[in-house]
Amino acid sequence: MVGVPGRSQACSTCRERKVSCDAAKPHCNRCVRTGRQCGGYQRPRVFVNQFSETQTPLGSNMKKPRTRRHAPKWAVYCAPIPGSDTVTMSTALTAAALPKSPDPHQPQQHQLIAQLIQAFCPPMDPTLRPSERIHHYWVHCLPSIHGRGFAVLDKAIMTLCAGFLGRVMSDECLQQRAMTMYGEALRGLSTVMAAPNFVASDSLLAAVMCLGMAEVYSAPTQPAQDIGWASHNKGGCELLVSRGASILQSELGRGLLLRFRVTGVWTQLVYEPHRAILNSGSGTPTKQLYTAVGKRKPFPFADPQLRQISKAANQNYYDSLIDAMVDIPGLLHDLDTLRQGVFISKDDLQDILARSKATTAGLGAWLVEFLAENRSAYHCVCVDRPRPRPHPRGDRAYDDVDLFPHAGAFRFQNLLAAQAVTHFWAALVVLARCVAACQALSRGSADMDLEREVDEEEAIVTDPRVLGCCFADMICSTAGYFTARERGMSGPIILLFPLWIAKDMYANMHDDMARRKEAFCLEVFSGLAARGMKISDALMSLSTKTP
16 A cells, blocks of 8 residues: 555655556666666664643644843853852753744844853853863763754754743743744654665764753653653763764764763663662562653673774863763663572672672772872861751751761762762762662572672672662762852762662662762752752652562
8 A cells, every 4th residue: 555654665766756666676676767766675763752642742732932122132152260169050041031942043143042051050260171071061062063953953943941041040931932832853863764775974963962961951841851861861972872983073973972981871770661670678689660651671882892992082081981881771780680580690690799899999990099099089088067057048058977977078079079089989880779779589499698708709799789789878878069069060960879879779768868968869859849840850760669
């Protein structure tokens, strides 16, 4: 039947003309006889909205709010002022009325981008080289890639700007406009990816990254808020695989490769499901599931070819840390597969433990090199401090010395060093839980005495959960540093996933102190959600703890 999607076997030319086709290959006879170019039989890719079955497409019935006549108009693009005070800037944003919808003229749109950059990134330290800055500074390239003729990218950038500023300023009109543009950007992305000779360009990858970031602030529905960010990141990683080494030919492509690798690792560790098998304390392993959506697949960046390409793109010590962490998702995947099997092989358990040891050793080697090259990267100041007083702006200072003795005691050289150290601690927490799961499996099997071999041959601590809890405490001790207003919104984003790993560590412990620490993590997440970071709501409810 011609013209029926999913049934027609005609070539693309005959389908478009709505005529019968003999389906001859490689070219149909009708096209050959009439002198037309046969389009072939390959069907275009379709970008599917996974929530379309139960919800109305975004922006389909929403009327776009009009720009008020007396709304101020910008005539020129004003770049962010280096060293400006973020708190003062935030107050100025609230006082100055932004247009209720992004203006169609480029100068006005560039001004909206400038507002995003100034509110999102902390003041730039002029003494730092570009390679020493955190990945979040990549938004500084948005003005240069906006307005170059790629409509999908322009729409994605405006979606991010409207969603972020709408949340920060509590402007419902901007938030609604962001939802409308989000739907338009998805439809545009679907059209571009449906092209017969589709190639994922740098601009398209930048659009996917912007839409993923927009999910953090303007998720229109609860399902999208829970897994929308993860879906964009997984899709971006798959598109990167199709690019290969060509992604390194441009500075934008290299930066996006590093950015997708960072977000991809945390998507695998937090949002992708894997089973944690923990000791319940009575000698019987307790089976628990990371409550996420979908099924774990191999991590693209663990592929040897793509890993070699991403290594060539490394720019600083944080990139090297992420490169050392890409083996952890595969480790957890194999542990999950082993747990689901009927028979637990001793050799398989030993293999997982050996790989855990190798990954931990790789992280240890990274730490030695990091401290050798950056002696003043961080240190701990152990002094008697009074209890924290309320912040003059009413913000909570997350320095609870009763729960975490080192709260507020860590001093970091810069935000990149703080990001590297905190994410290093989070990786060790995950590895400690992995080792604990293997030990619980060995105790649950009557024909193996793996724990003795672990103690004597592998030199791993008897109860790695204690070590994991120590690193989780260190993560929570940095909450006050990352949530300070002078860090912009980059600081809270850096803290998000390590804090969730710490929260989940406490959730699977059974003492009163762990309950208090878990409540502390939930309080931090609640505070970040109040500042506009809606993904915090999803992380609050995400847990491996069984009812």
